[in-house]
Amino acid sequence: MSMAEKTGFTRRGLLGVFAATAVVAAPTYSNAFGLLRGAGDIRRIRMYSGRTGESLDTIYWIEGKYIPEVLKEINHFMRDWRTDQAVSMDARTVDIMAASHRLLDVSEPFMLLSGYRSPKTNAMLRSKSGGVAKNSLHMKGQAADLRLKSRSVGQMARAAESCASGGVGRYSGSNFVHMDCGPVRHWGG
Template identity: 70%
Template sequence: MTEMTFSRRALLRAFAATAVAAAPVMANATGLLRGAGDVRRIRMYNGRAGESIDMIYWIEGEYIAPALEEITYFMRDWRNDAVHSIDARTIDILTAAHGLLDTSEPYMLLSGYRSPETNAMLRSRSSGVARNSLHMQGEAADVRVTSRSVGQVFEAARACNAGGVGRYSRSNFVHMDCGPVRTWGG
């Protein structure tokens, strides 16, 4: 008989493939998500980096450190490969909003962590980029879901009442962060 060994990563991926739904429970989203389960899962792809992630990062009240590390790397600054820890609250907000969208389609990640250099470059090109962007703290993400409108994604994120939500209709994305609860955009 051959002995089978599994790495933690392989087990996480196998478990992610069989999970039914993500179930974040955050202070401001508790009522929305109560009873949704004891697993949190994030699904995203990044066309610029040519990468996808489908990861369970929380099980039975515990964050899984290797999963958070993979998510952090996935959400790196794609322009210069700079990596900064991503705040788990941001991942929870993304997961909660995705659950409300009732789709299995992953997010398209447009921007996760932004290095100060990238943020300065983007700021020089657009008045819509904050000088002290939460992207530079690993506390924000810009995403879209092609099967849902910007308005639908915005409303799902806003319903979580758990951070900042910006609607960028002309650019076809929604900003979500774990900062103070607020909304903007049109």
């Protein structure tokens, strides 16, 4: 008599139970699959700043957990370089950036144009440009403006939009893409 006949279980049946358990145990927060698409068991972010000359190439998430010390490094890197002020960046924005970068399949780091903006910096930029929101998510640490030499604004925006996890703005004239963890929306051309 086989094991399946004795117990009523087959190997295929057991694998099905394990697969169902894994699906049930998966995170159930909003847009999880879009946000995590391409993220893998580790999440890595690669950026440089032309303003400060700094570079960042780091793994900030391993097997379901953010690394607090690394998030602090990211906060400092994404600070308002004009005032040298930093805030705690929303990790969801970093996740969107990392997933988009991975989907683009490039080794080139993002060029960070703007991460956190102090209210003073935002007001100054708003006075010079009509494209700066009065209540910008940059002031909450929830947005980043990014550029890649090897990819177009359209390619970058499509990668970010495929995450279905926040706002994506195309600024073709200035050659950058805005990514944030606010409501899902997109704008620009």
